Amino acid sequence: MSKTLIRAMILPMTGPDDFYPEGEIAIEGDRILSVGPKGSAPAGFVPDRVLDLPNDVVMPGLINTHTHAAMTMLRSYADDLPLMPWLTDKVWPFEAKMGKEDIYWGTKLALAEMILSGTTSMLDMYGDMDRVGDAVLETGTRAVLSRGMIGNAPNGEQAFQEQIELVENYHGAGDGRIQVMFGPHAPYTCSGEFLQKVKAEADRRGVGIHIHVAETLDEINTIKEQEGKTPVQWLNDLGIFGGHVVAAHCVHLTEEDINILAEKKVAVAHNPESNMKLNSGTAPVPEMIAKGVVVGLGTDGASSNNNLDLFGEMRSAALQQKLKKDSTALPAYEVLEMATIQGAKALGYEDIGMLAPGYKADLITINFDQPHFYPRFSIPAHLVYVAHAGDVRTMMVDGKFIMEERKLLTMDVKKICQEVEQRAKRIAAEFAD
Ligand SMILES: N[C@@H](CCSC[C@H]1O[C@@H](n2cnc3c(=O)[nH]cnc32)[C@H](O)[C@@H]1O)C(=O)O
Ligand SMILES: [Zn+2]
Structure with a gap:
């Protein structure tokens, strides 16, 4: 089973006061093992991969x-x-x-x-x-x-x-x-x-x-x-x-x-x-x-x-x-x-939507080291009133990375855009006359 450790700011969405400015989240296989401050991963947890993103906020997907x-x-x-x-x-x-x-x-x-x-x-x-x-x-x-x-x-x-x-x-x-x-x-x-x-x-x-x-x-x-x-x-x-x-x-x-x-x-x-x-x-x-x-x-x-x-x-x-x-x-x-x-x-899911032990590892990281995220008074307010799509850096679903550094790891975006452009235009052309 794969073992990943992500060190970052963590907004687990388990309650309005829950936030770890220097946190870490341990993931084993498709599930979250632990969430907490730095050093909170269980003793004996040896990750195959460590992601150090101190200026990113990790939150549920x-x-x-x-x-x-x-x-x-x-x-x-x-x-x-x-x-x-x-x-x-x-x-x-x-x-x-x-x-x-x-x-x-x-x-x-x-x-x-x-x-x-x-x-x-x-x-x-x-x-x-x-x-x-x-x-x-x-x-x-x-x-x-x-x-x-x-x-x-x-x-x-x-x-x-x-x-x-x-x-x-x-x-x-x-x-x-x-x-x-x-x-x-x-x-x-x-x-x-x-x-x-x-x-x-x-x-x-x-x-x-x-x-x-x-x-x-x-x-x-x-x-x-x-x-x-x-x-x-x-x-x-x-x-x-x-x-x-x-x-x-x-x-x-x-x-x-x-x-x-x-x-x-x-x-x-x-x-x-x-x-x-x-x-x-x-x-x-x-x-x-x-x-x-x-x-x-x-x-x-x-x-x-x-x-x-x-x-x-x-x-x-x-x-x-x-x-x-x-x-x-x-x-x-x-x-x-x-x-x-x-x-x-x-x-109808009981094990997604929060970052907590036992929950599925469906998460995103957001790059907060950008001018529009300073000063950092309120992380929730920044996420709702400031953040935009382009700030998302990483995505993991079911314990697997599907985006890193905004690169889609499971799809060929260029090919998809070209296919849709051609297909949509072909259909629209049928209404032209
Ligand atoms: N016509 C399709 C099935 C319909 S799927 C859902 C439908 O909801 C339509 N739809 C999208 N947005 C809305 C909305 O806001 N209200 C109502 N229908 C919508 C959408 O265009 C689509 O036709 C077929 O039998 O093959
Ligand atoms: Zn609809």
Whole structure:
């Protein structure tokens, strides 16, 4: 078993006061053995590799709780539109022309961008998820995969079958690096009957459900007209909640909705930049957290953001709440928790999101020896309000280095960029006349 020792500043995310200015973390195989001040590694621990990074901060890898990775293929293809015309006029016609290999390369590009910006895990919703799984397995990151199912579309049934195959072939793959959830797209694209069928099958197979919920006022009005209740109340009455559910967005909620999410332990994936860009609104994040709802952070796809950088997303999450409420809302450490430990809980992991003995060795180091990180009054505040993607130096997932000195060790970035450029342009050209 490999043994690694990293000496650096350590922000373990085990509590707001926990920080080791001169710390060390011992890793054995895929797990963390010890975390503490210099000299705290167990006697007899003889590392095969020592990484001395005294000016780096080590923290848990960031967790993206909602994305559509392969939508990097549509980056800056459709901008400055509200959700429904964006989806129906631009995104869905483009996606209809994307094949399996386009999705594979689009996902590889997303993973390259995610690693370079400190993200070790994602919850993804898309089609052809077997190829997404392959891309993740090759790259070495962690992912929860959900087959996005638009129940009302002609391919709704086929998507459901593909979702089942995904569970059978990929759930637990890569030594557990891959997990699977069912991915019914949204209340306005799936019937109650379809959603109940999904829930029954997900329960039977012991996996969770990932769904967009209460994203726009349009959605609230549509579901109110059709069902006479809010999307959250409708899903609750249908019996969709109660197991492991991750609801993306949850922008427009009543107090009763928040109570339901808390009571049914529905986790929420908050995507502030997508919500701002599509003018969806500001999610009641502090209100949800106050009631005990687990809220993680997501970027959504690269077509409504338009990047997959969780450092930018953390800053946006904090600033959006301060603008809407007051400057004390969503302080830095809470935002960091959303991007790490709360994200891990949302995805159903019990052994990632913190640096603690027994936890998986999923971590990043951030180069703090740069002008924008001095003086060092508050490490959490620097990480949320100052740091950006380019500051991430090292990434380890499952005890293996996958980036060092910003070099991706498991992928050929140049080739990926070229493939995506050609494939995306080829599809766009089909709409030219
Ligand atoms: N149409 C696909 C499956 C859908 S996957 C998930 C879908 O969510 C779409 N999507 C991306 N961002 C959002 C959002 O913010 N709200 C709703 N849908 C979104 C995305 O474009 C994609 O079509 C098929 O059957 O092959
Ligand atoms: Zn989405």
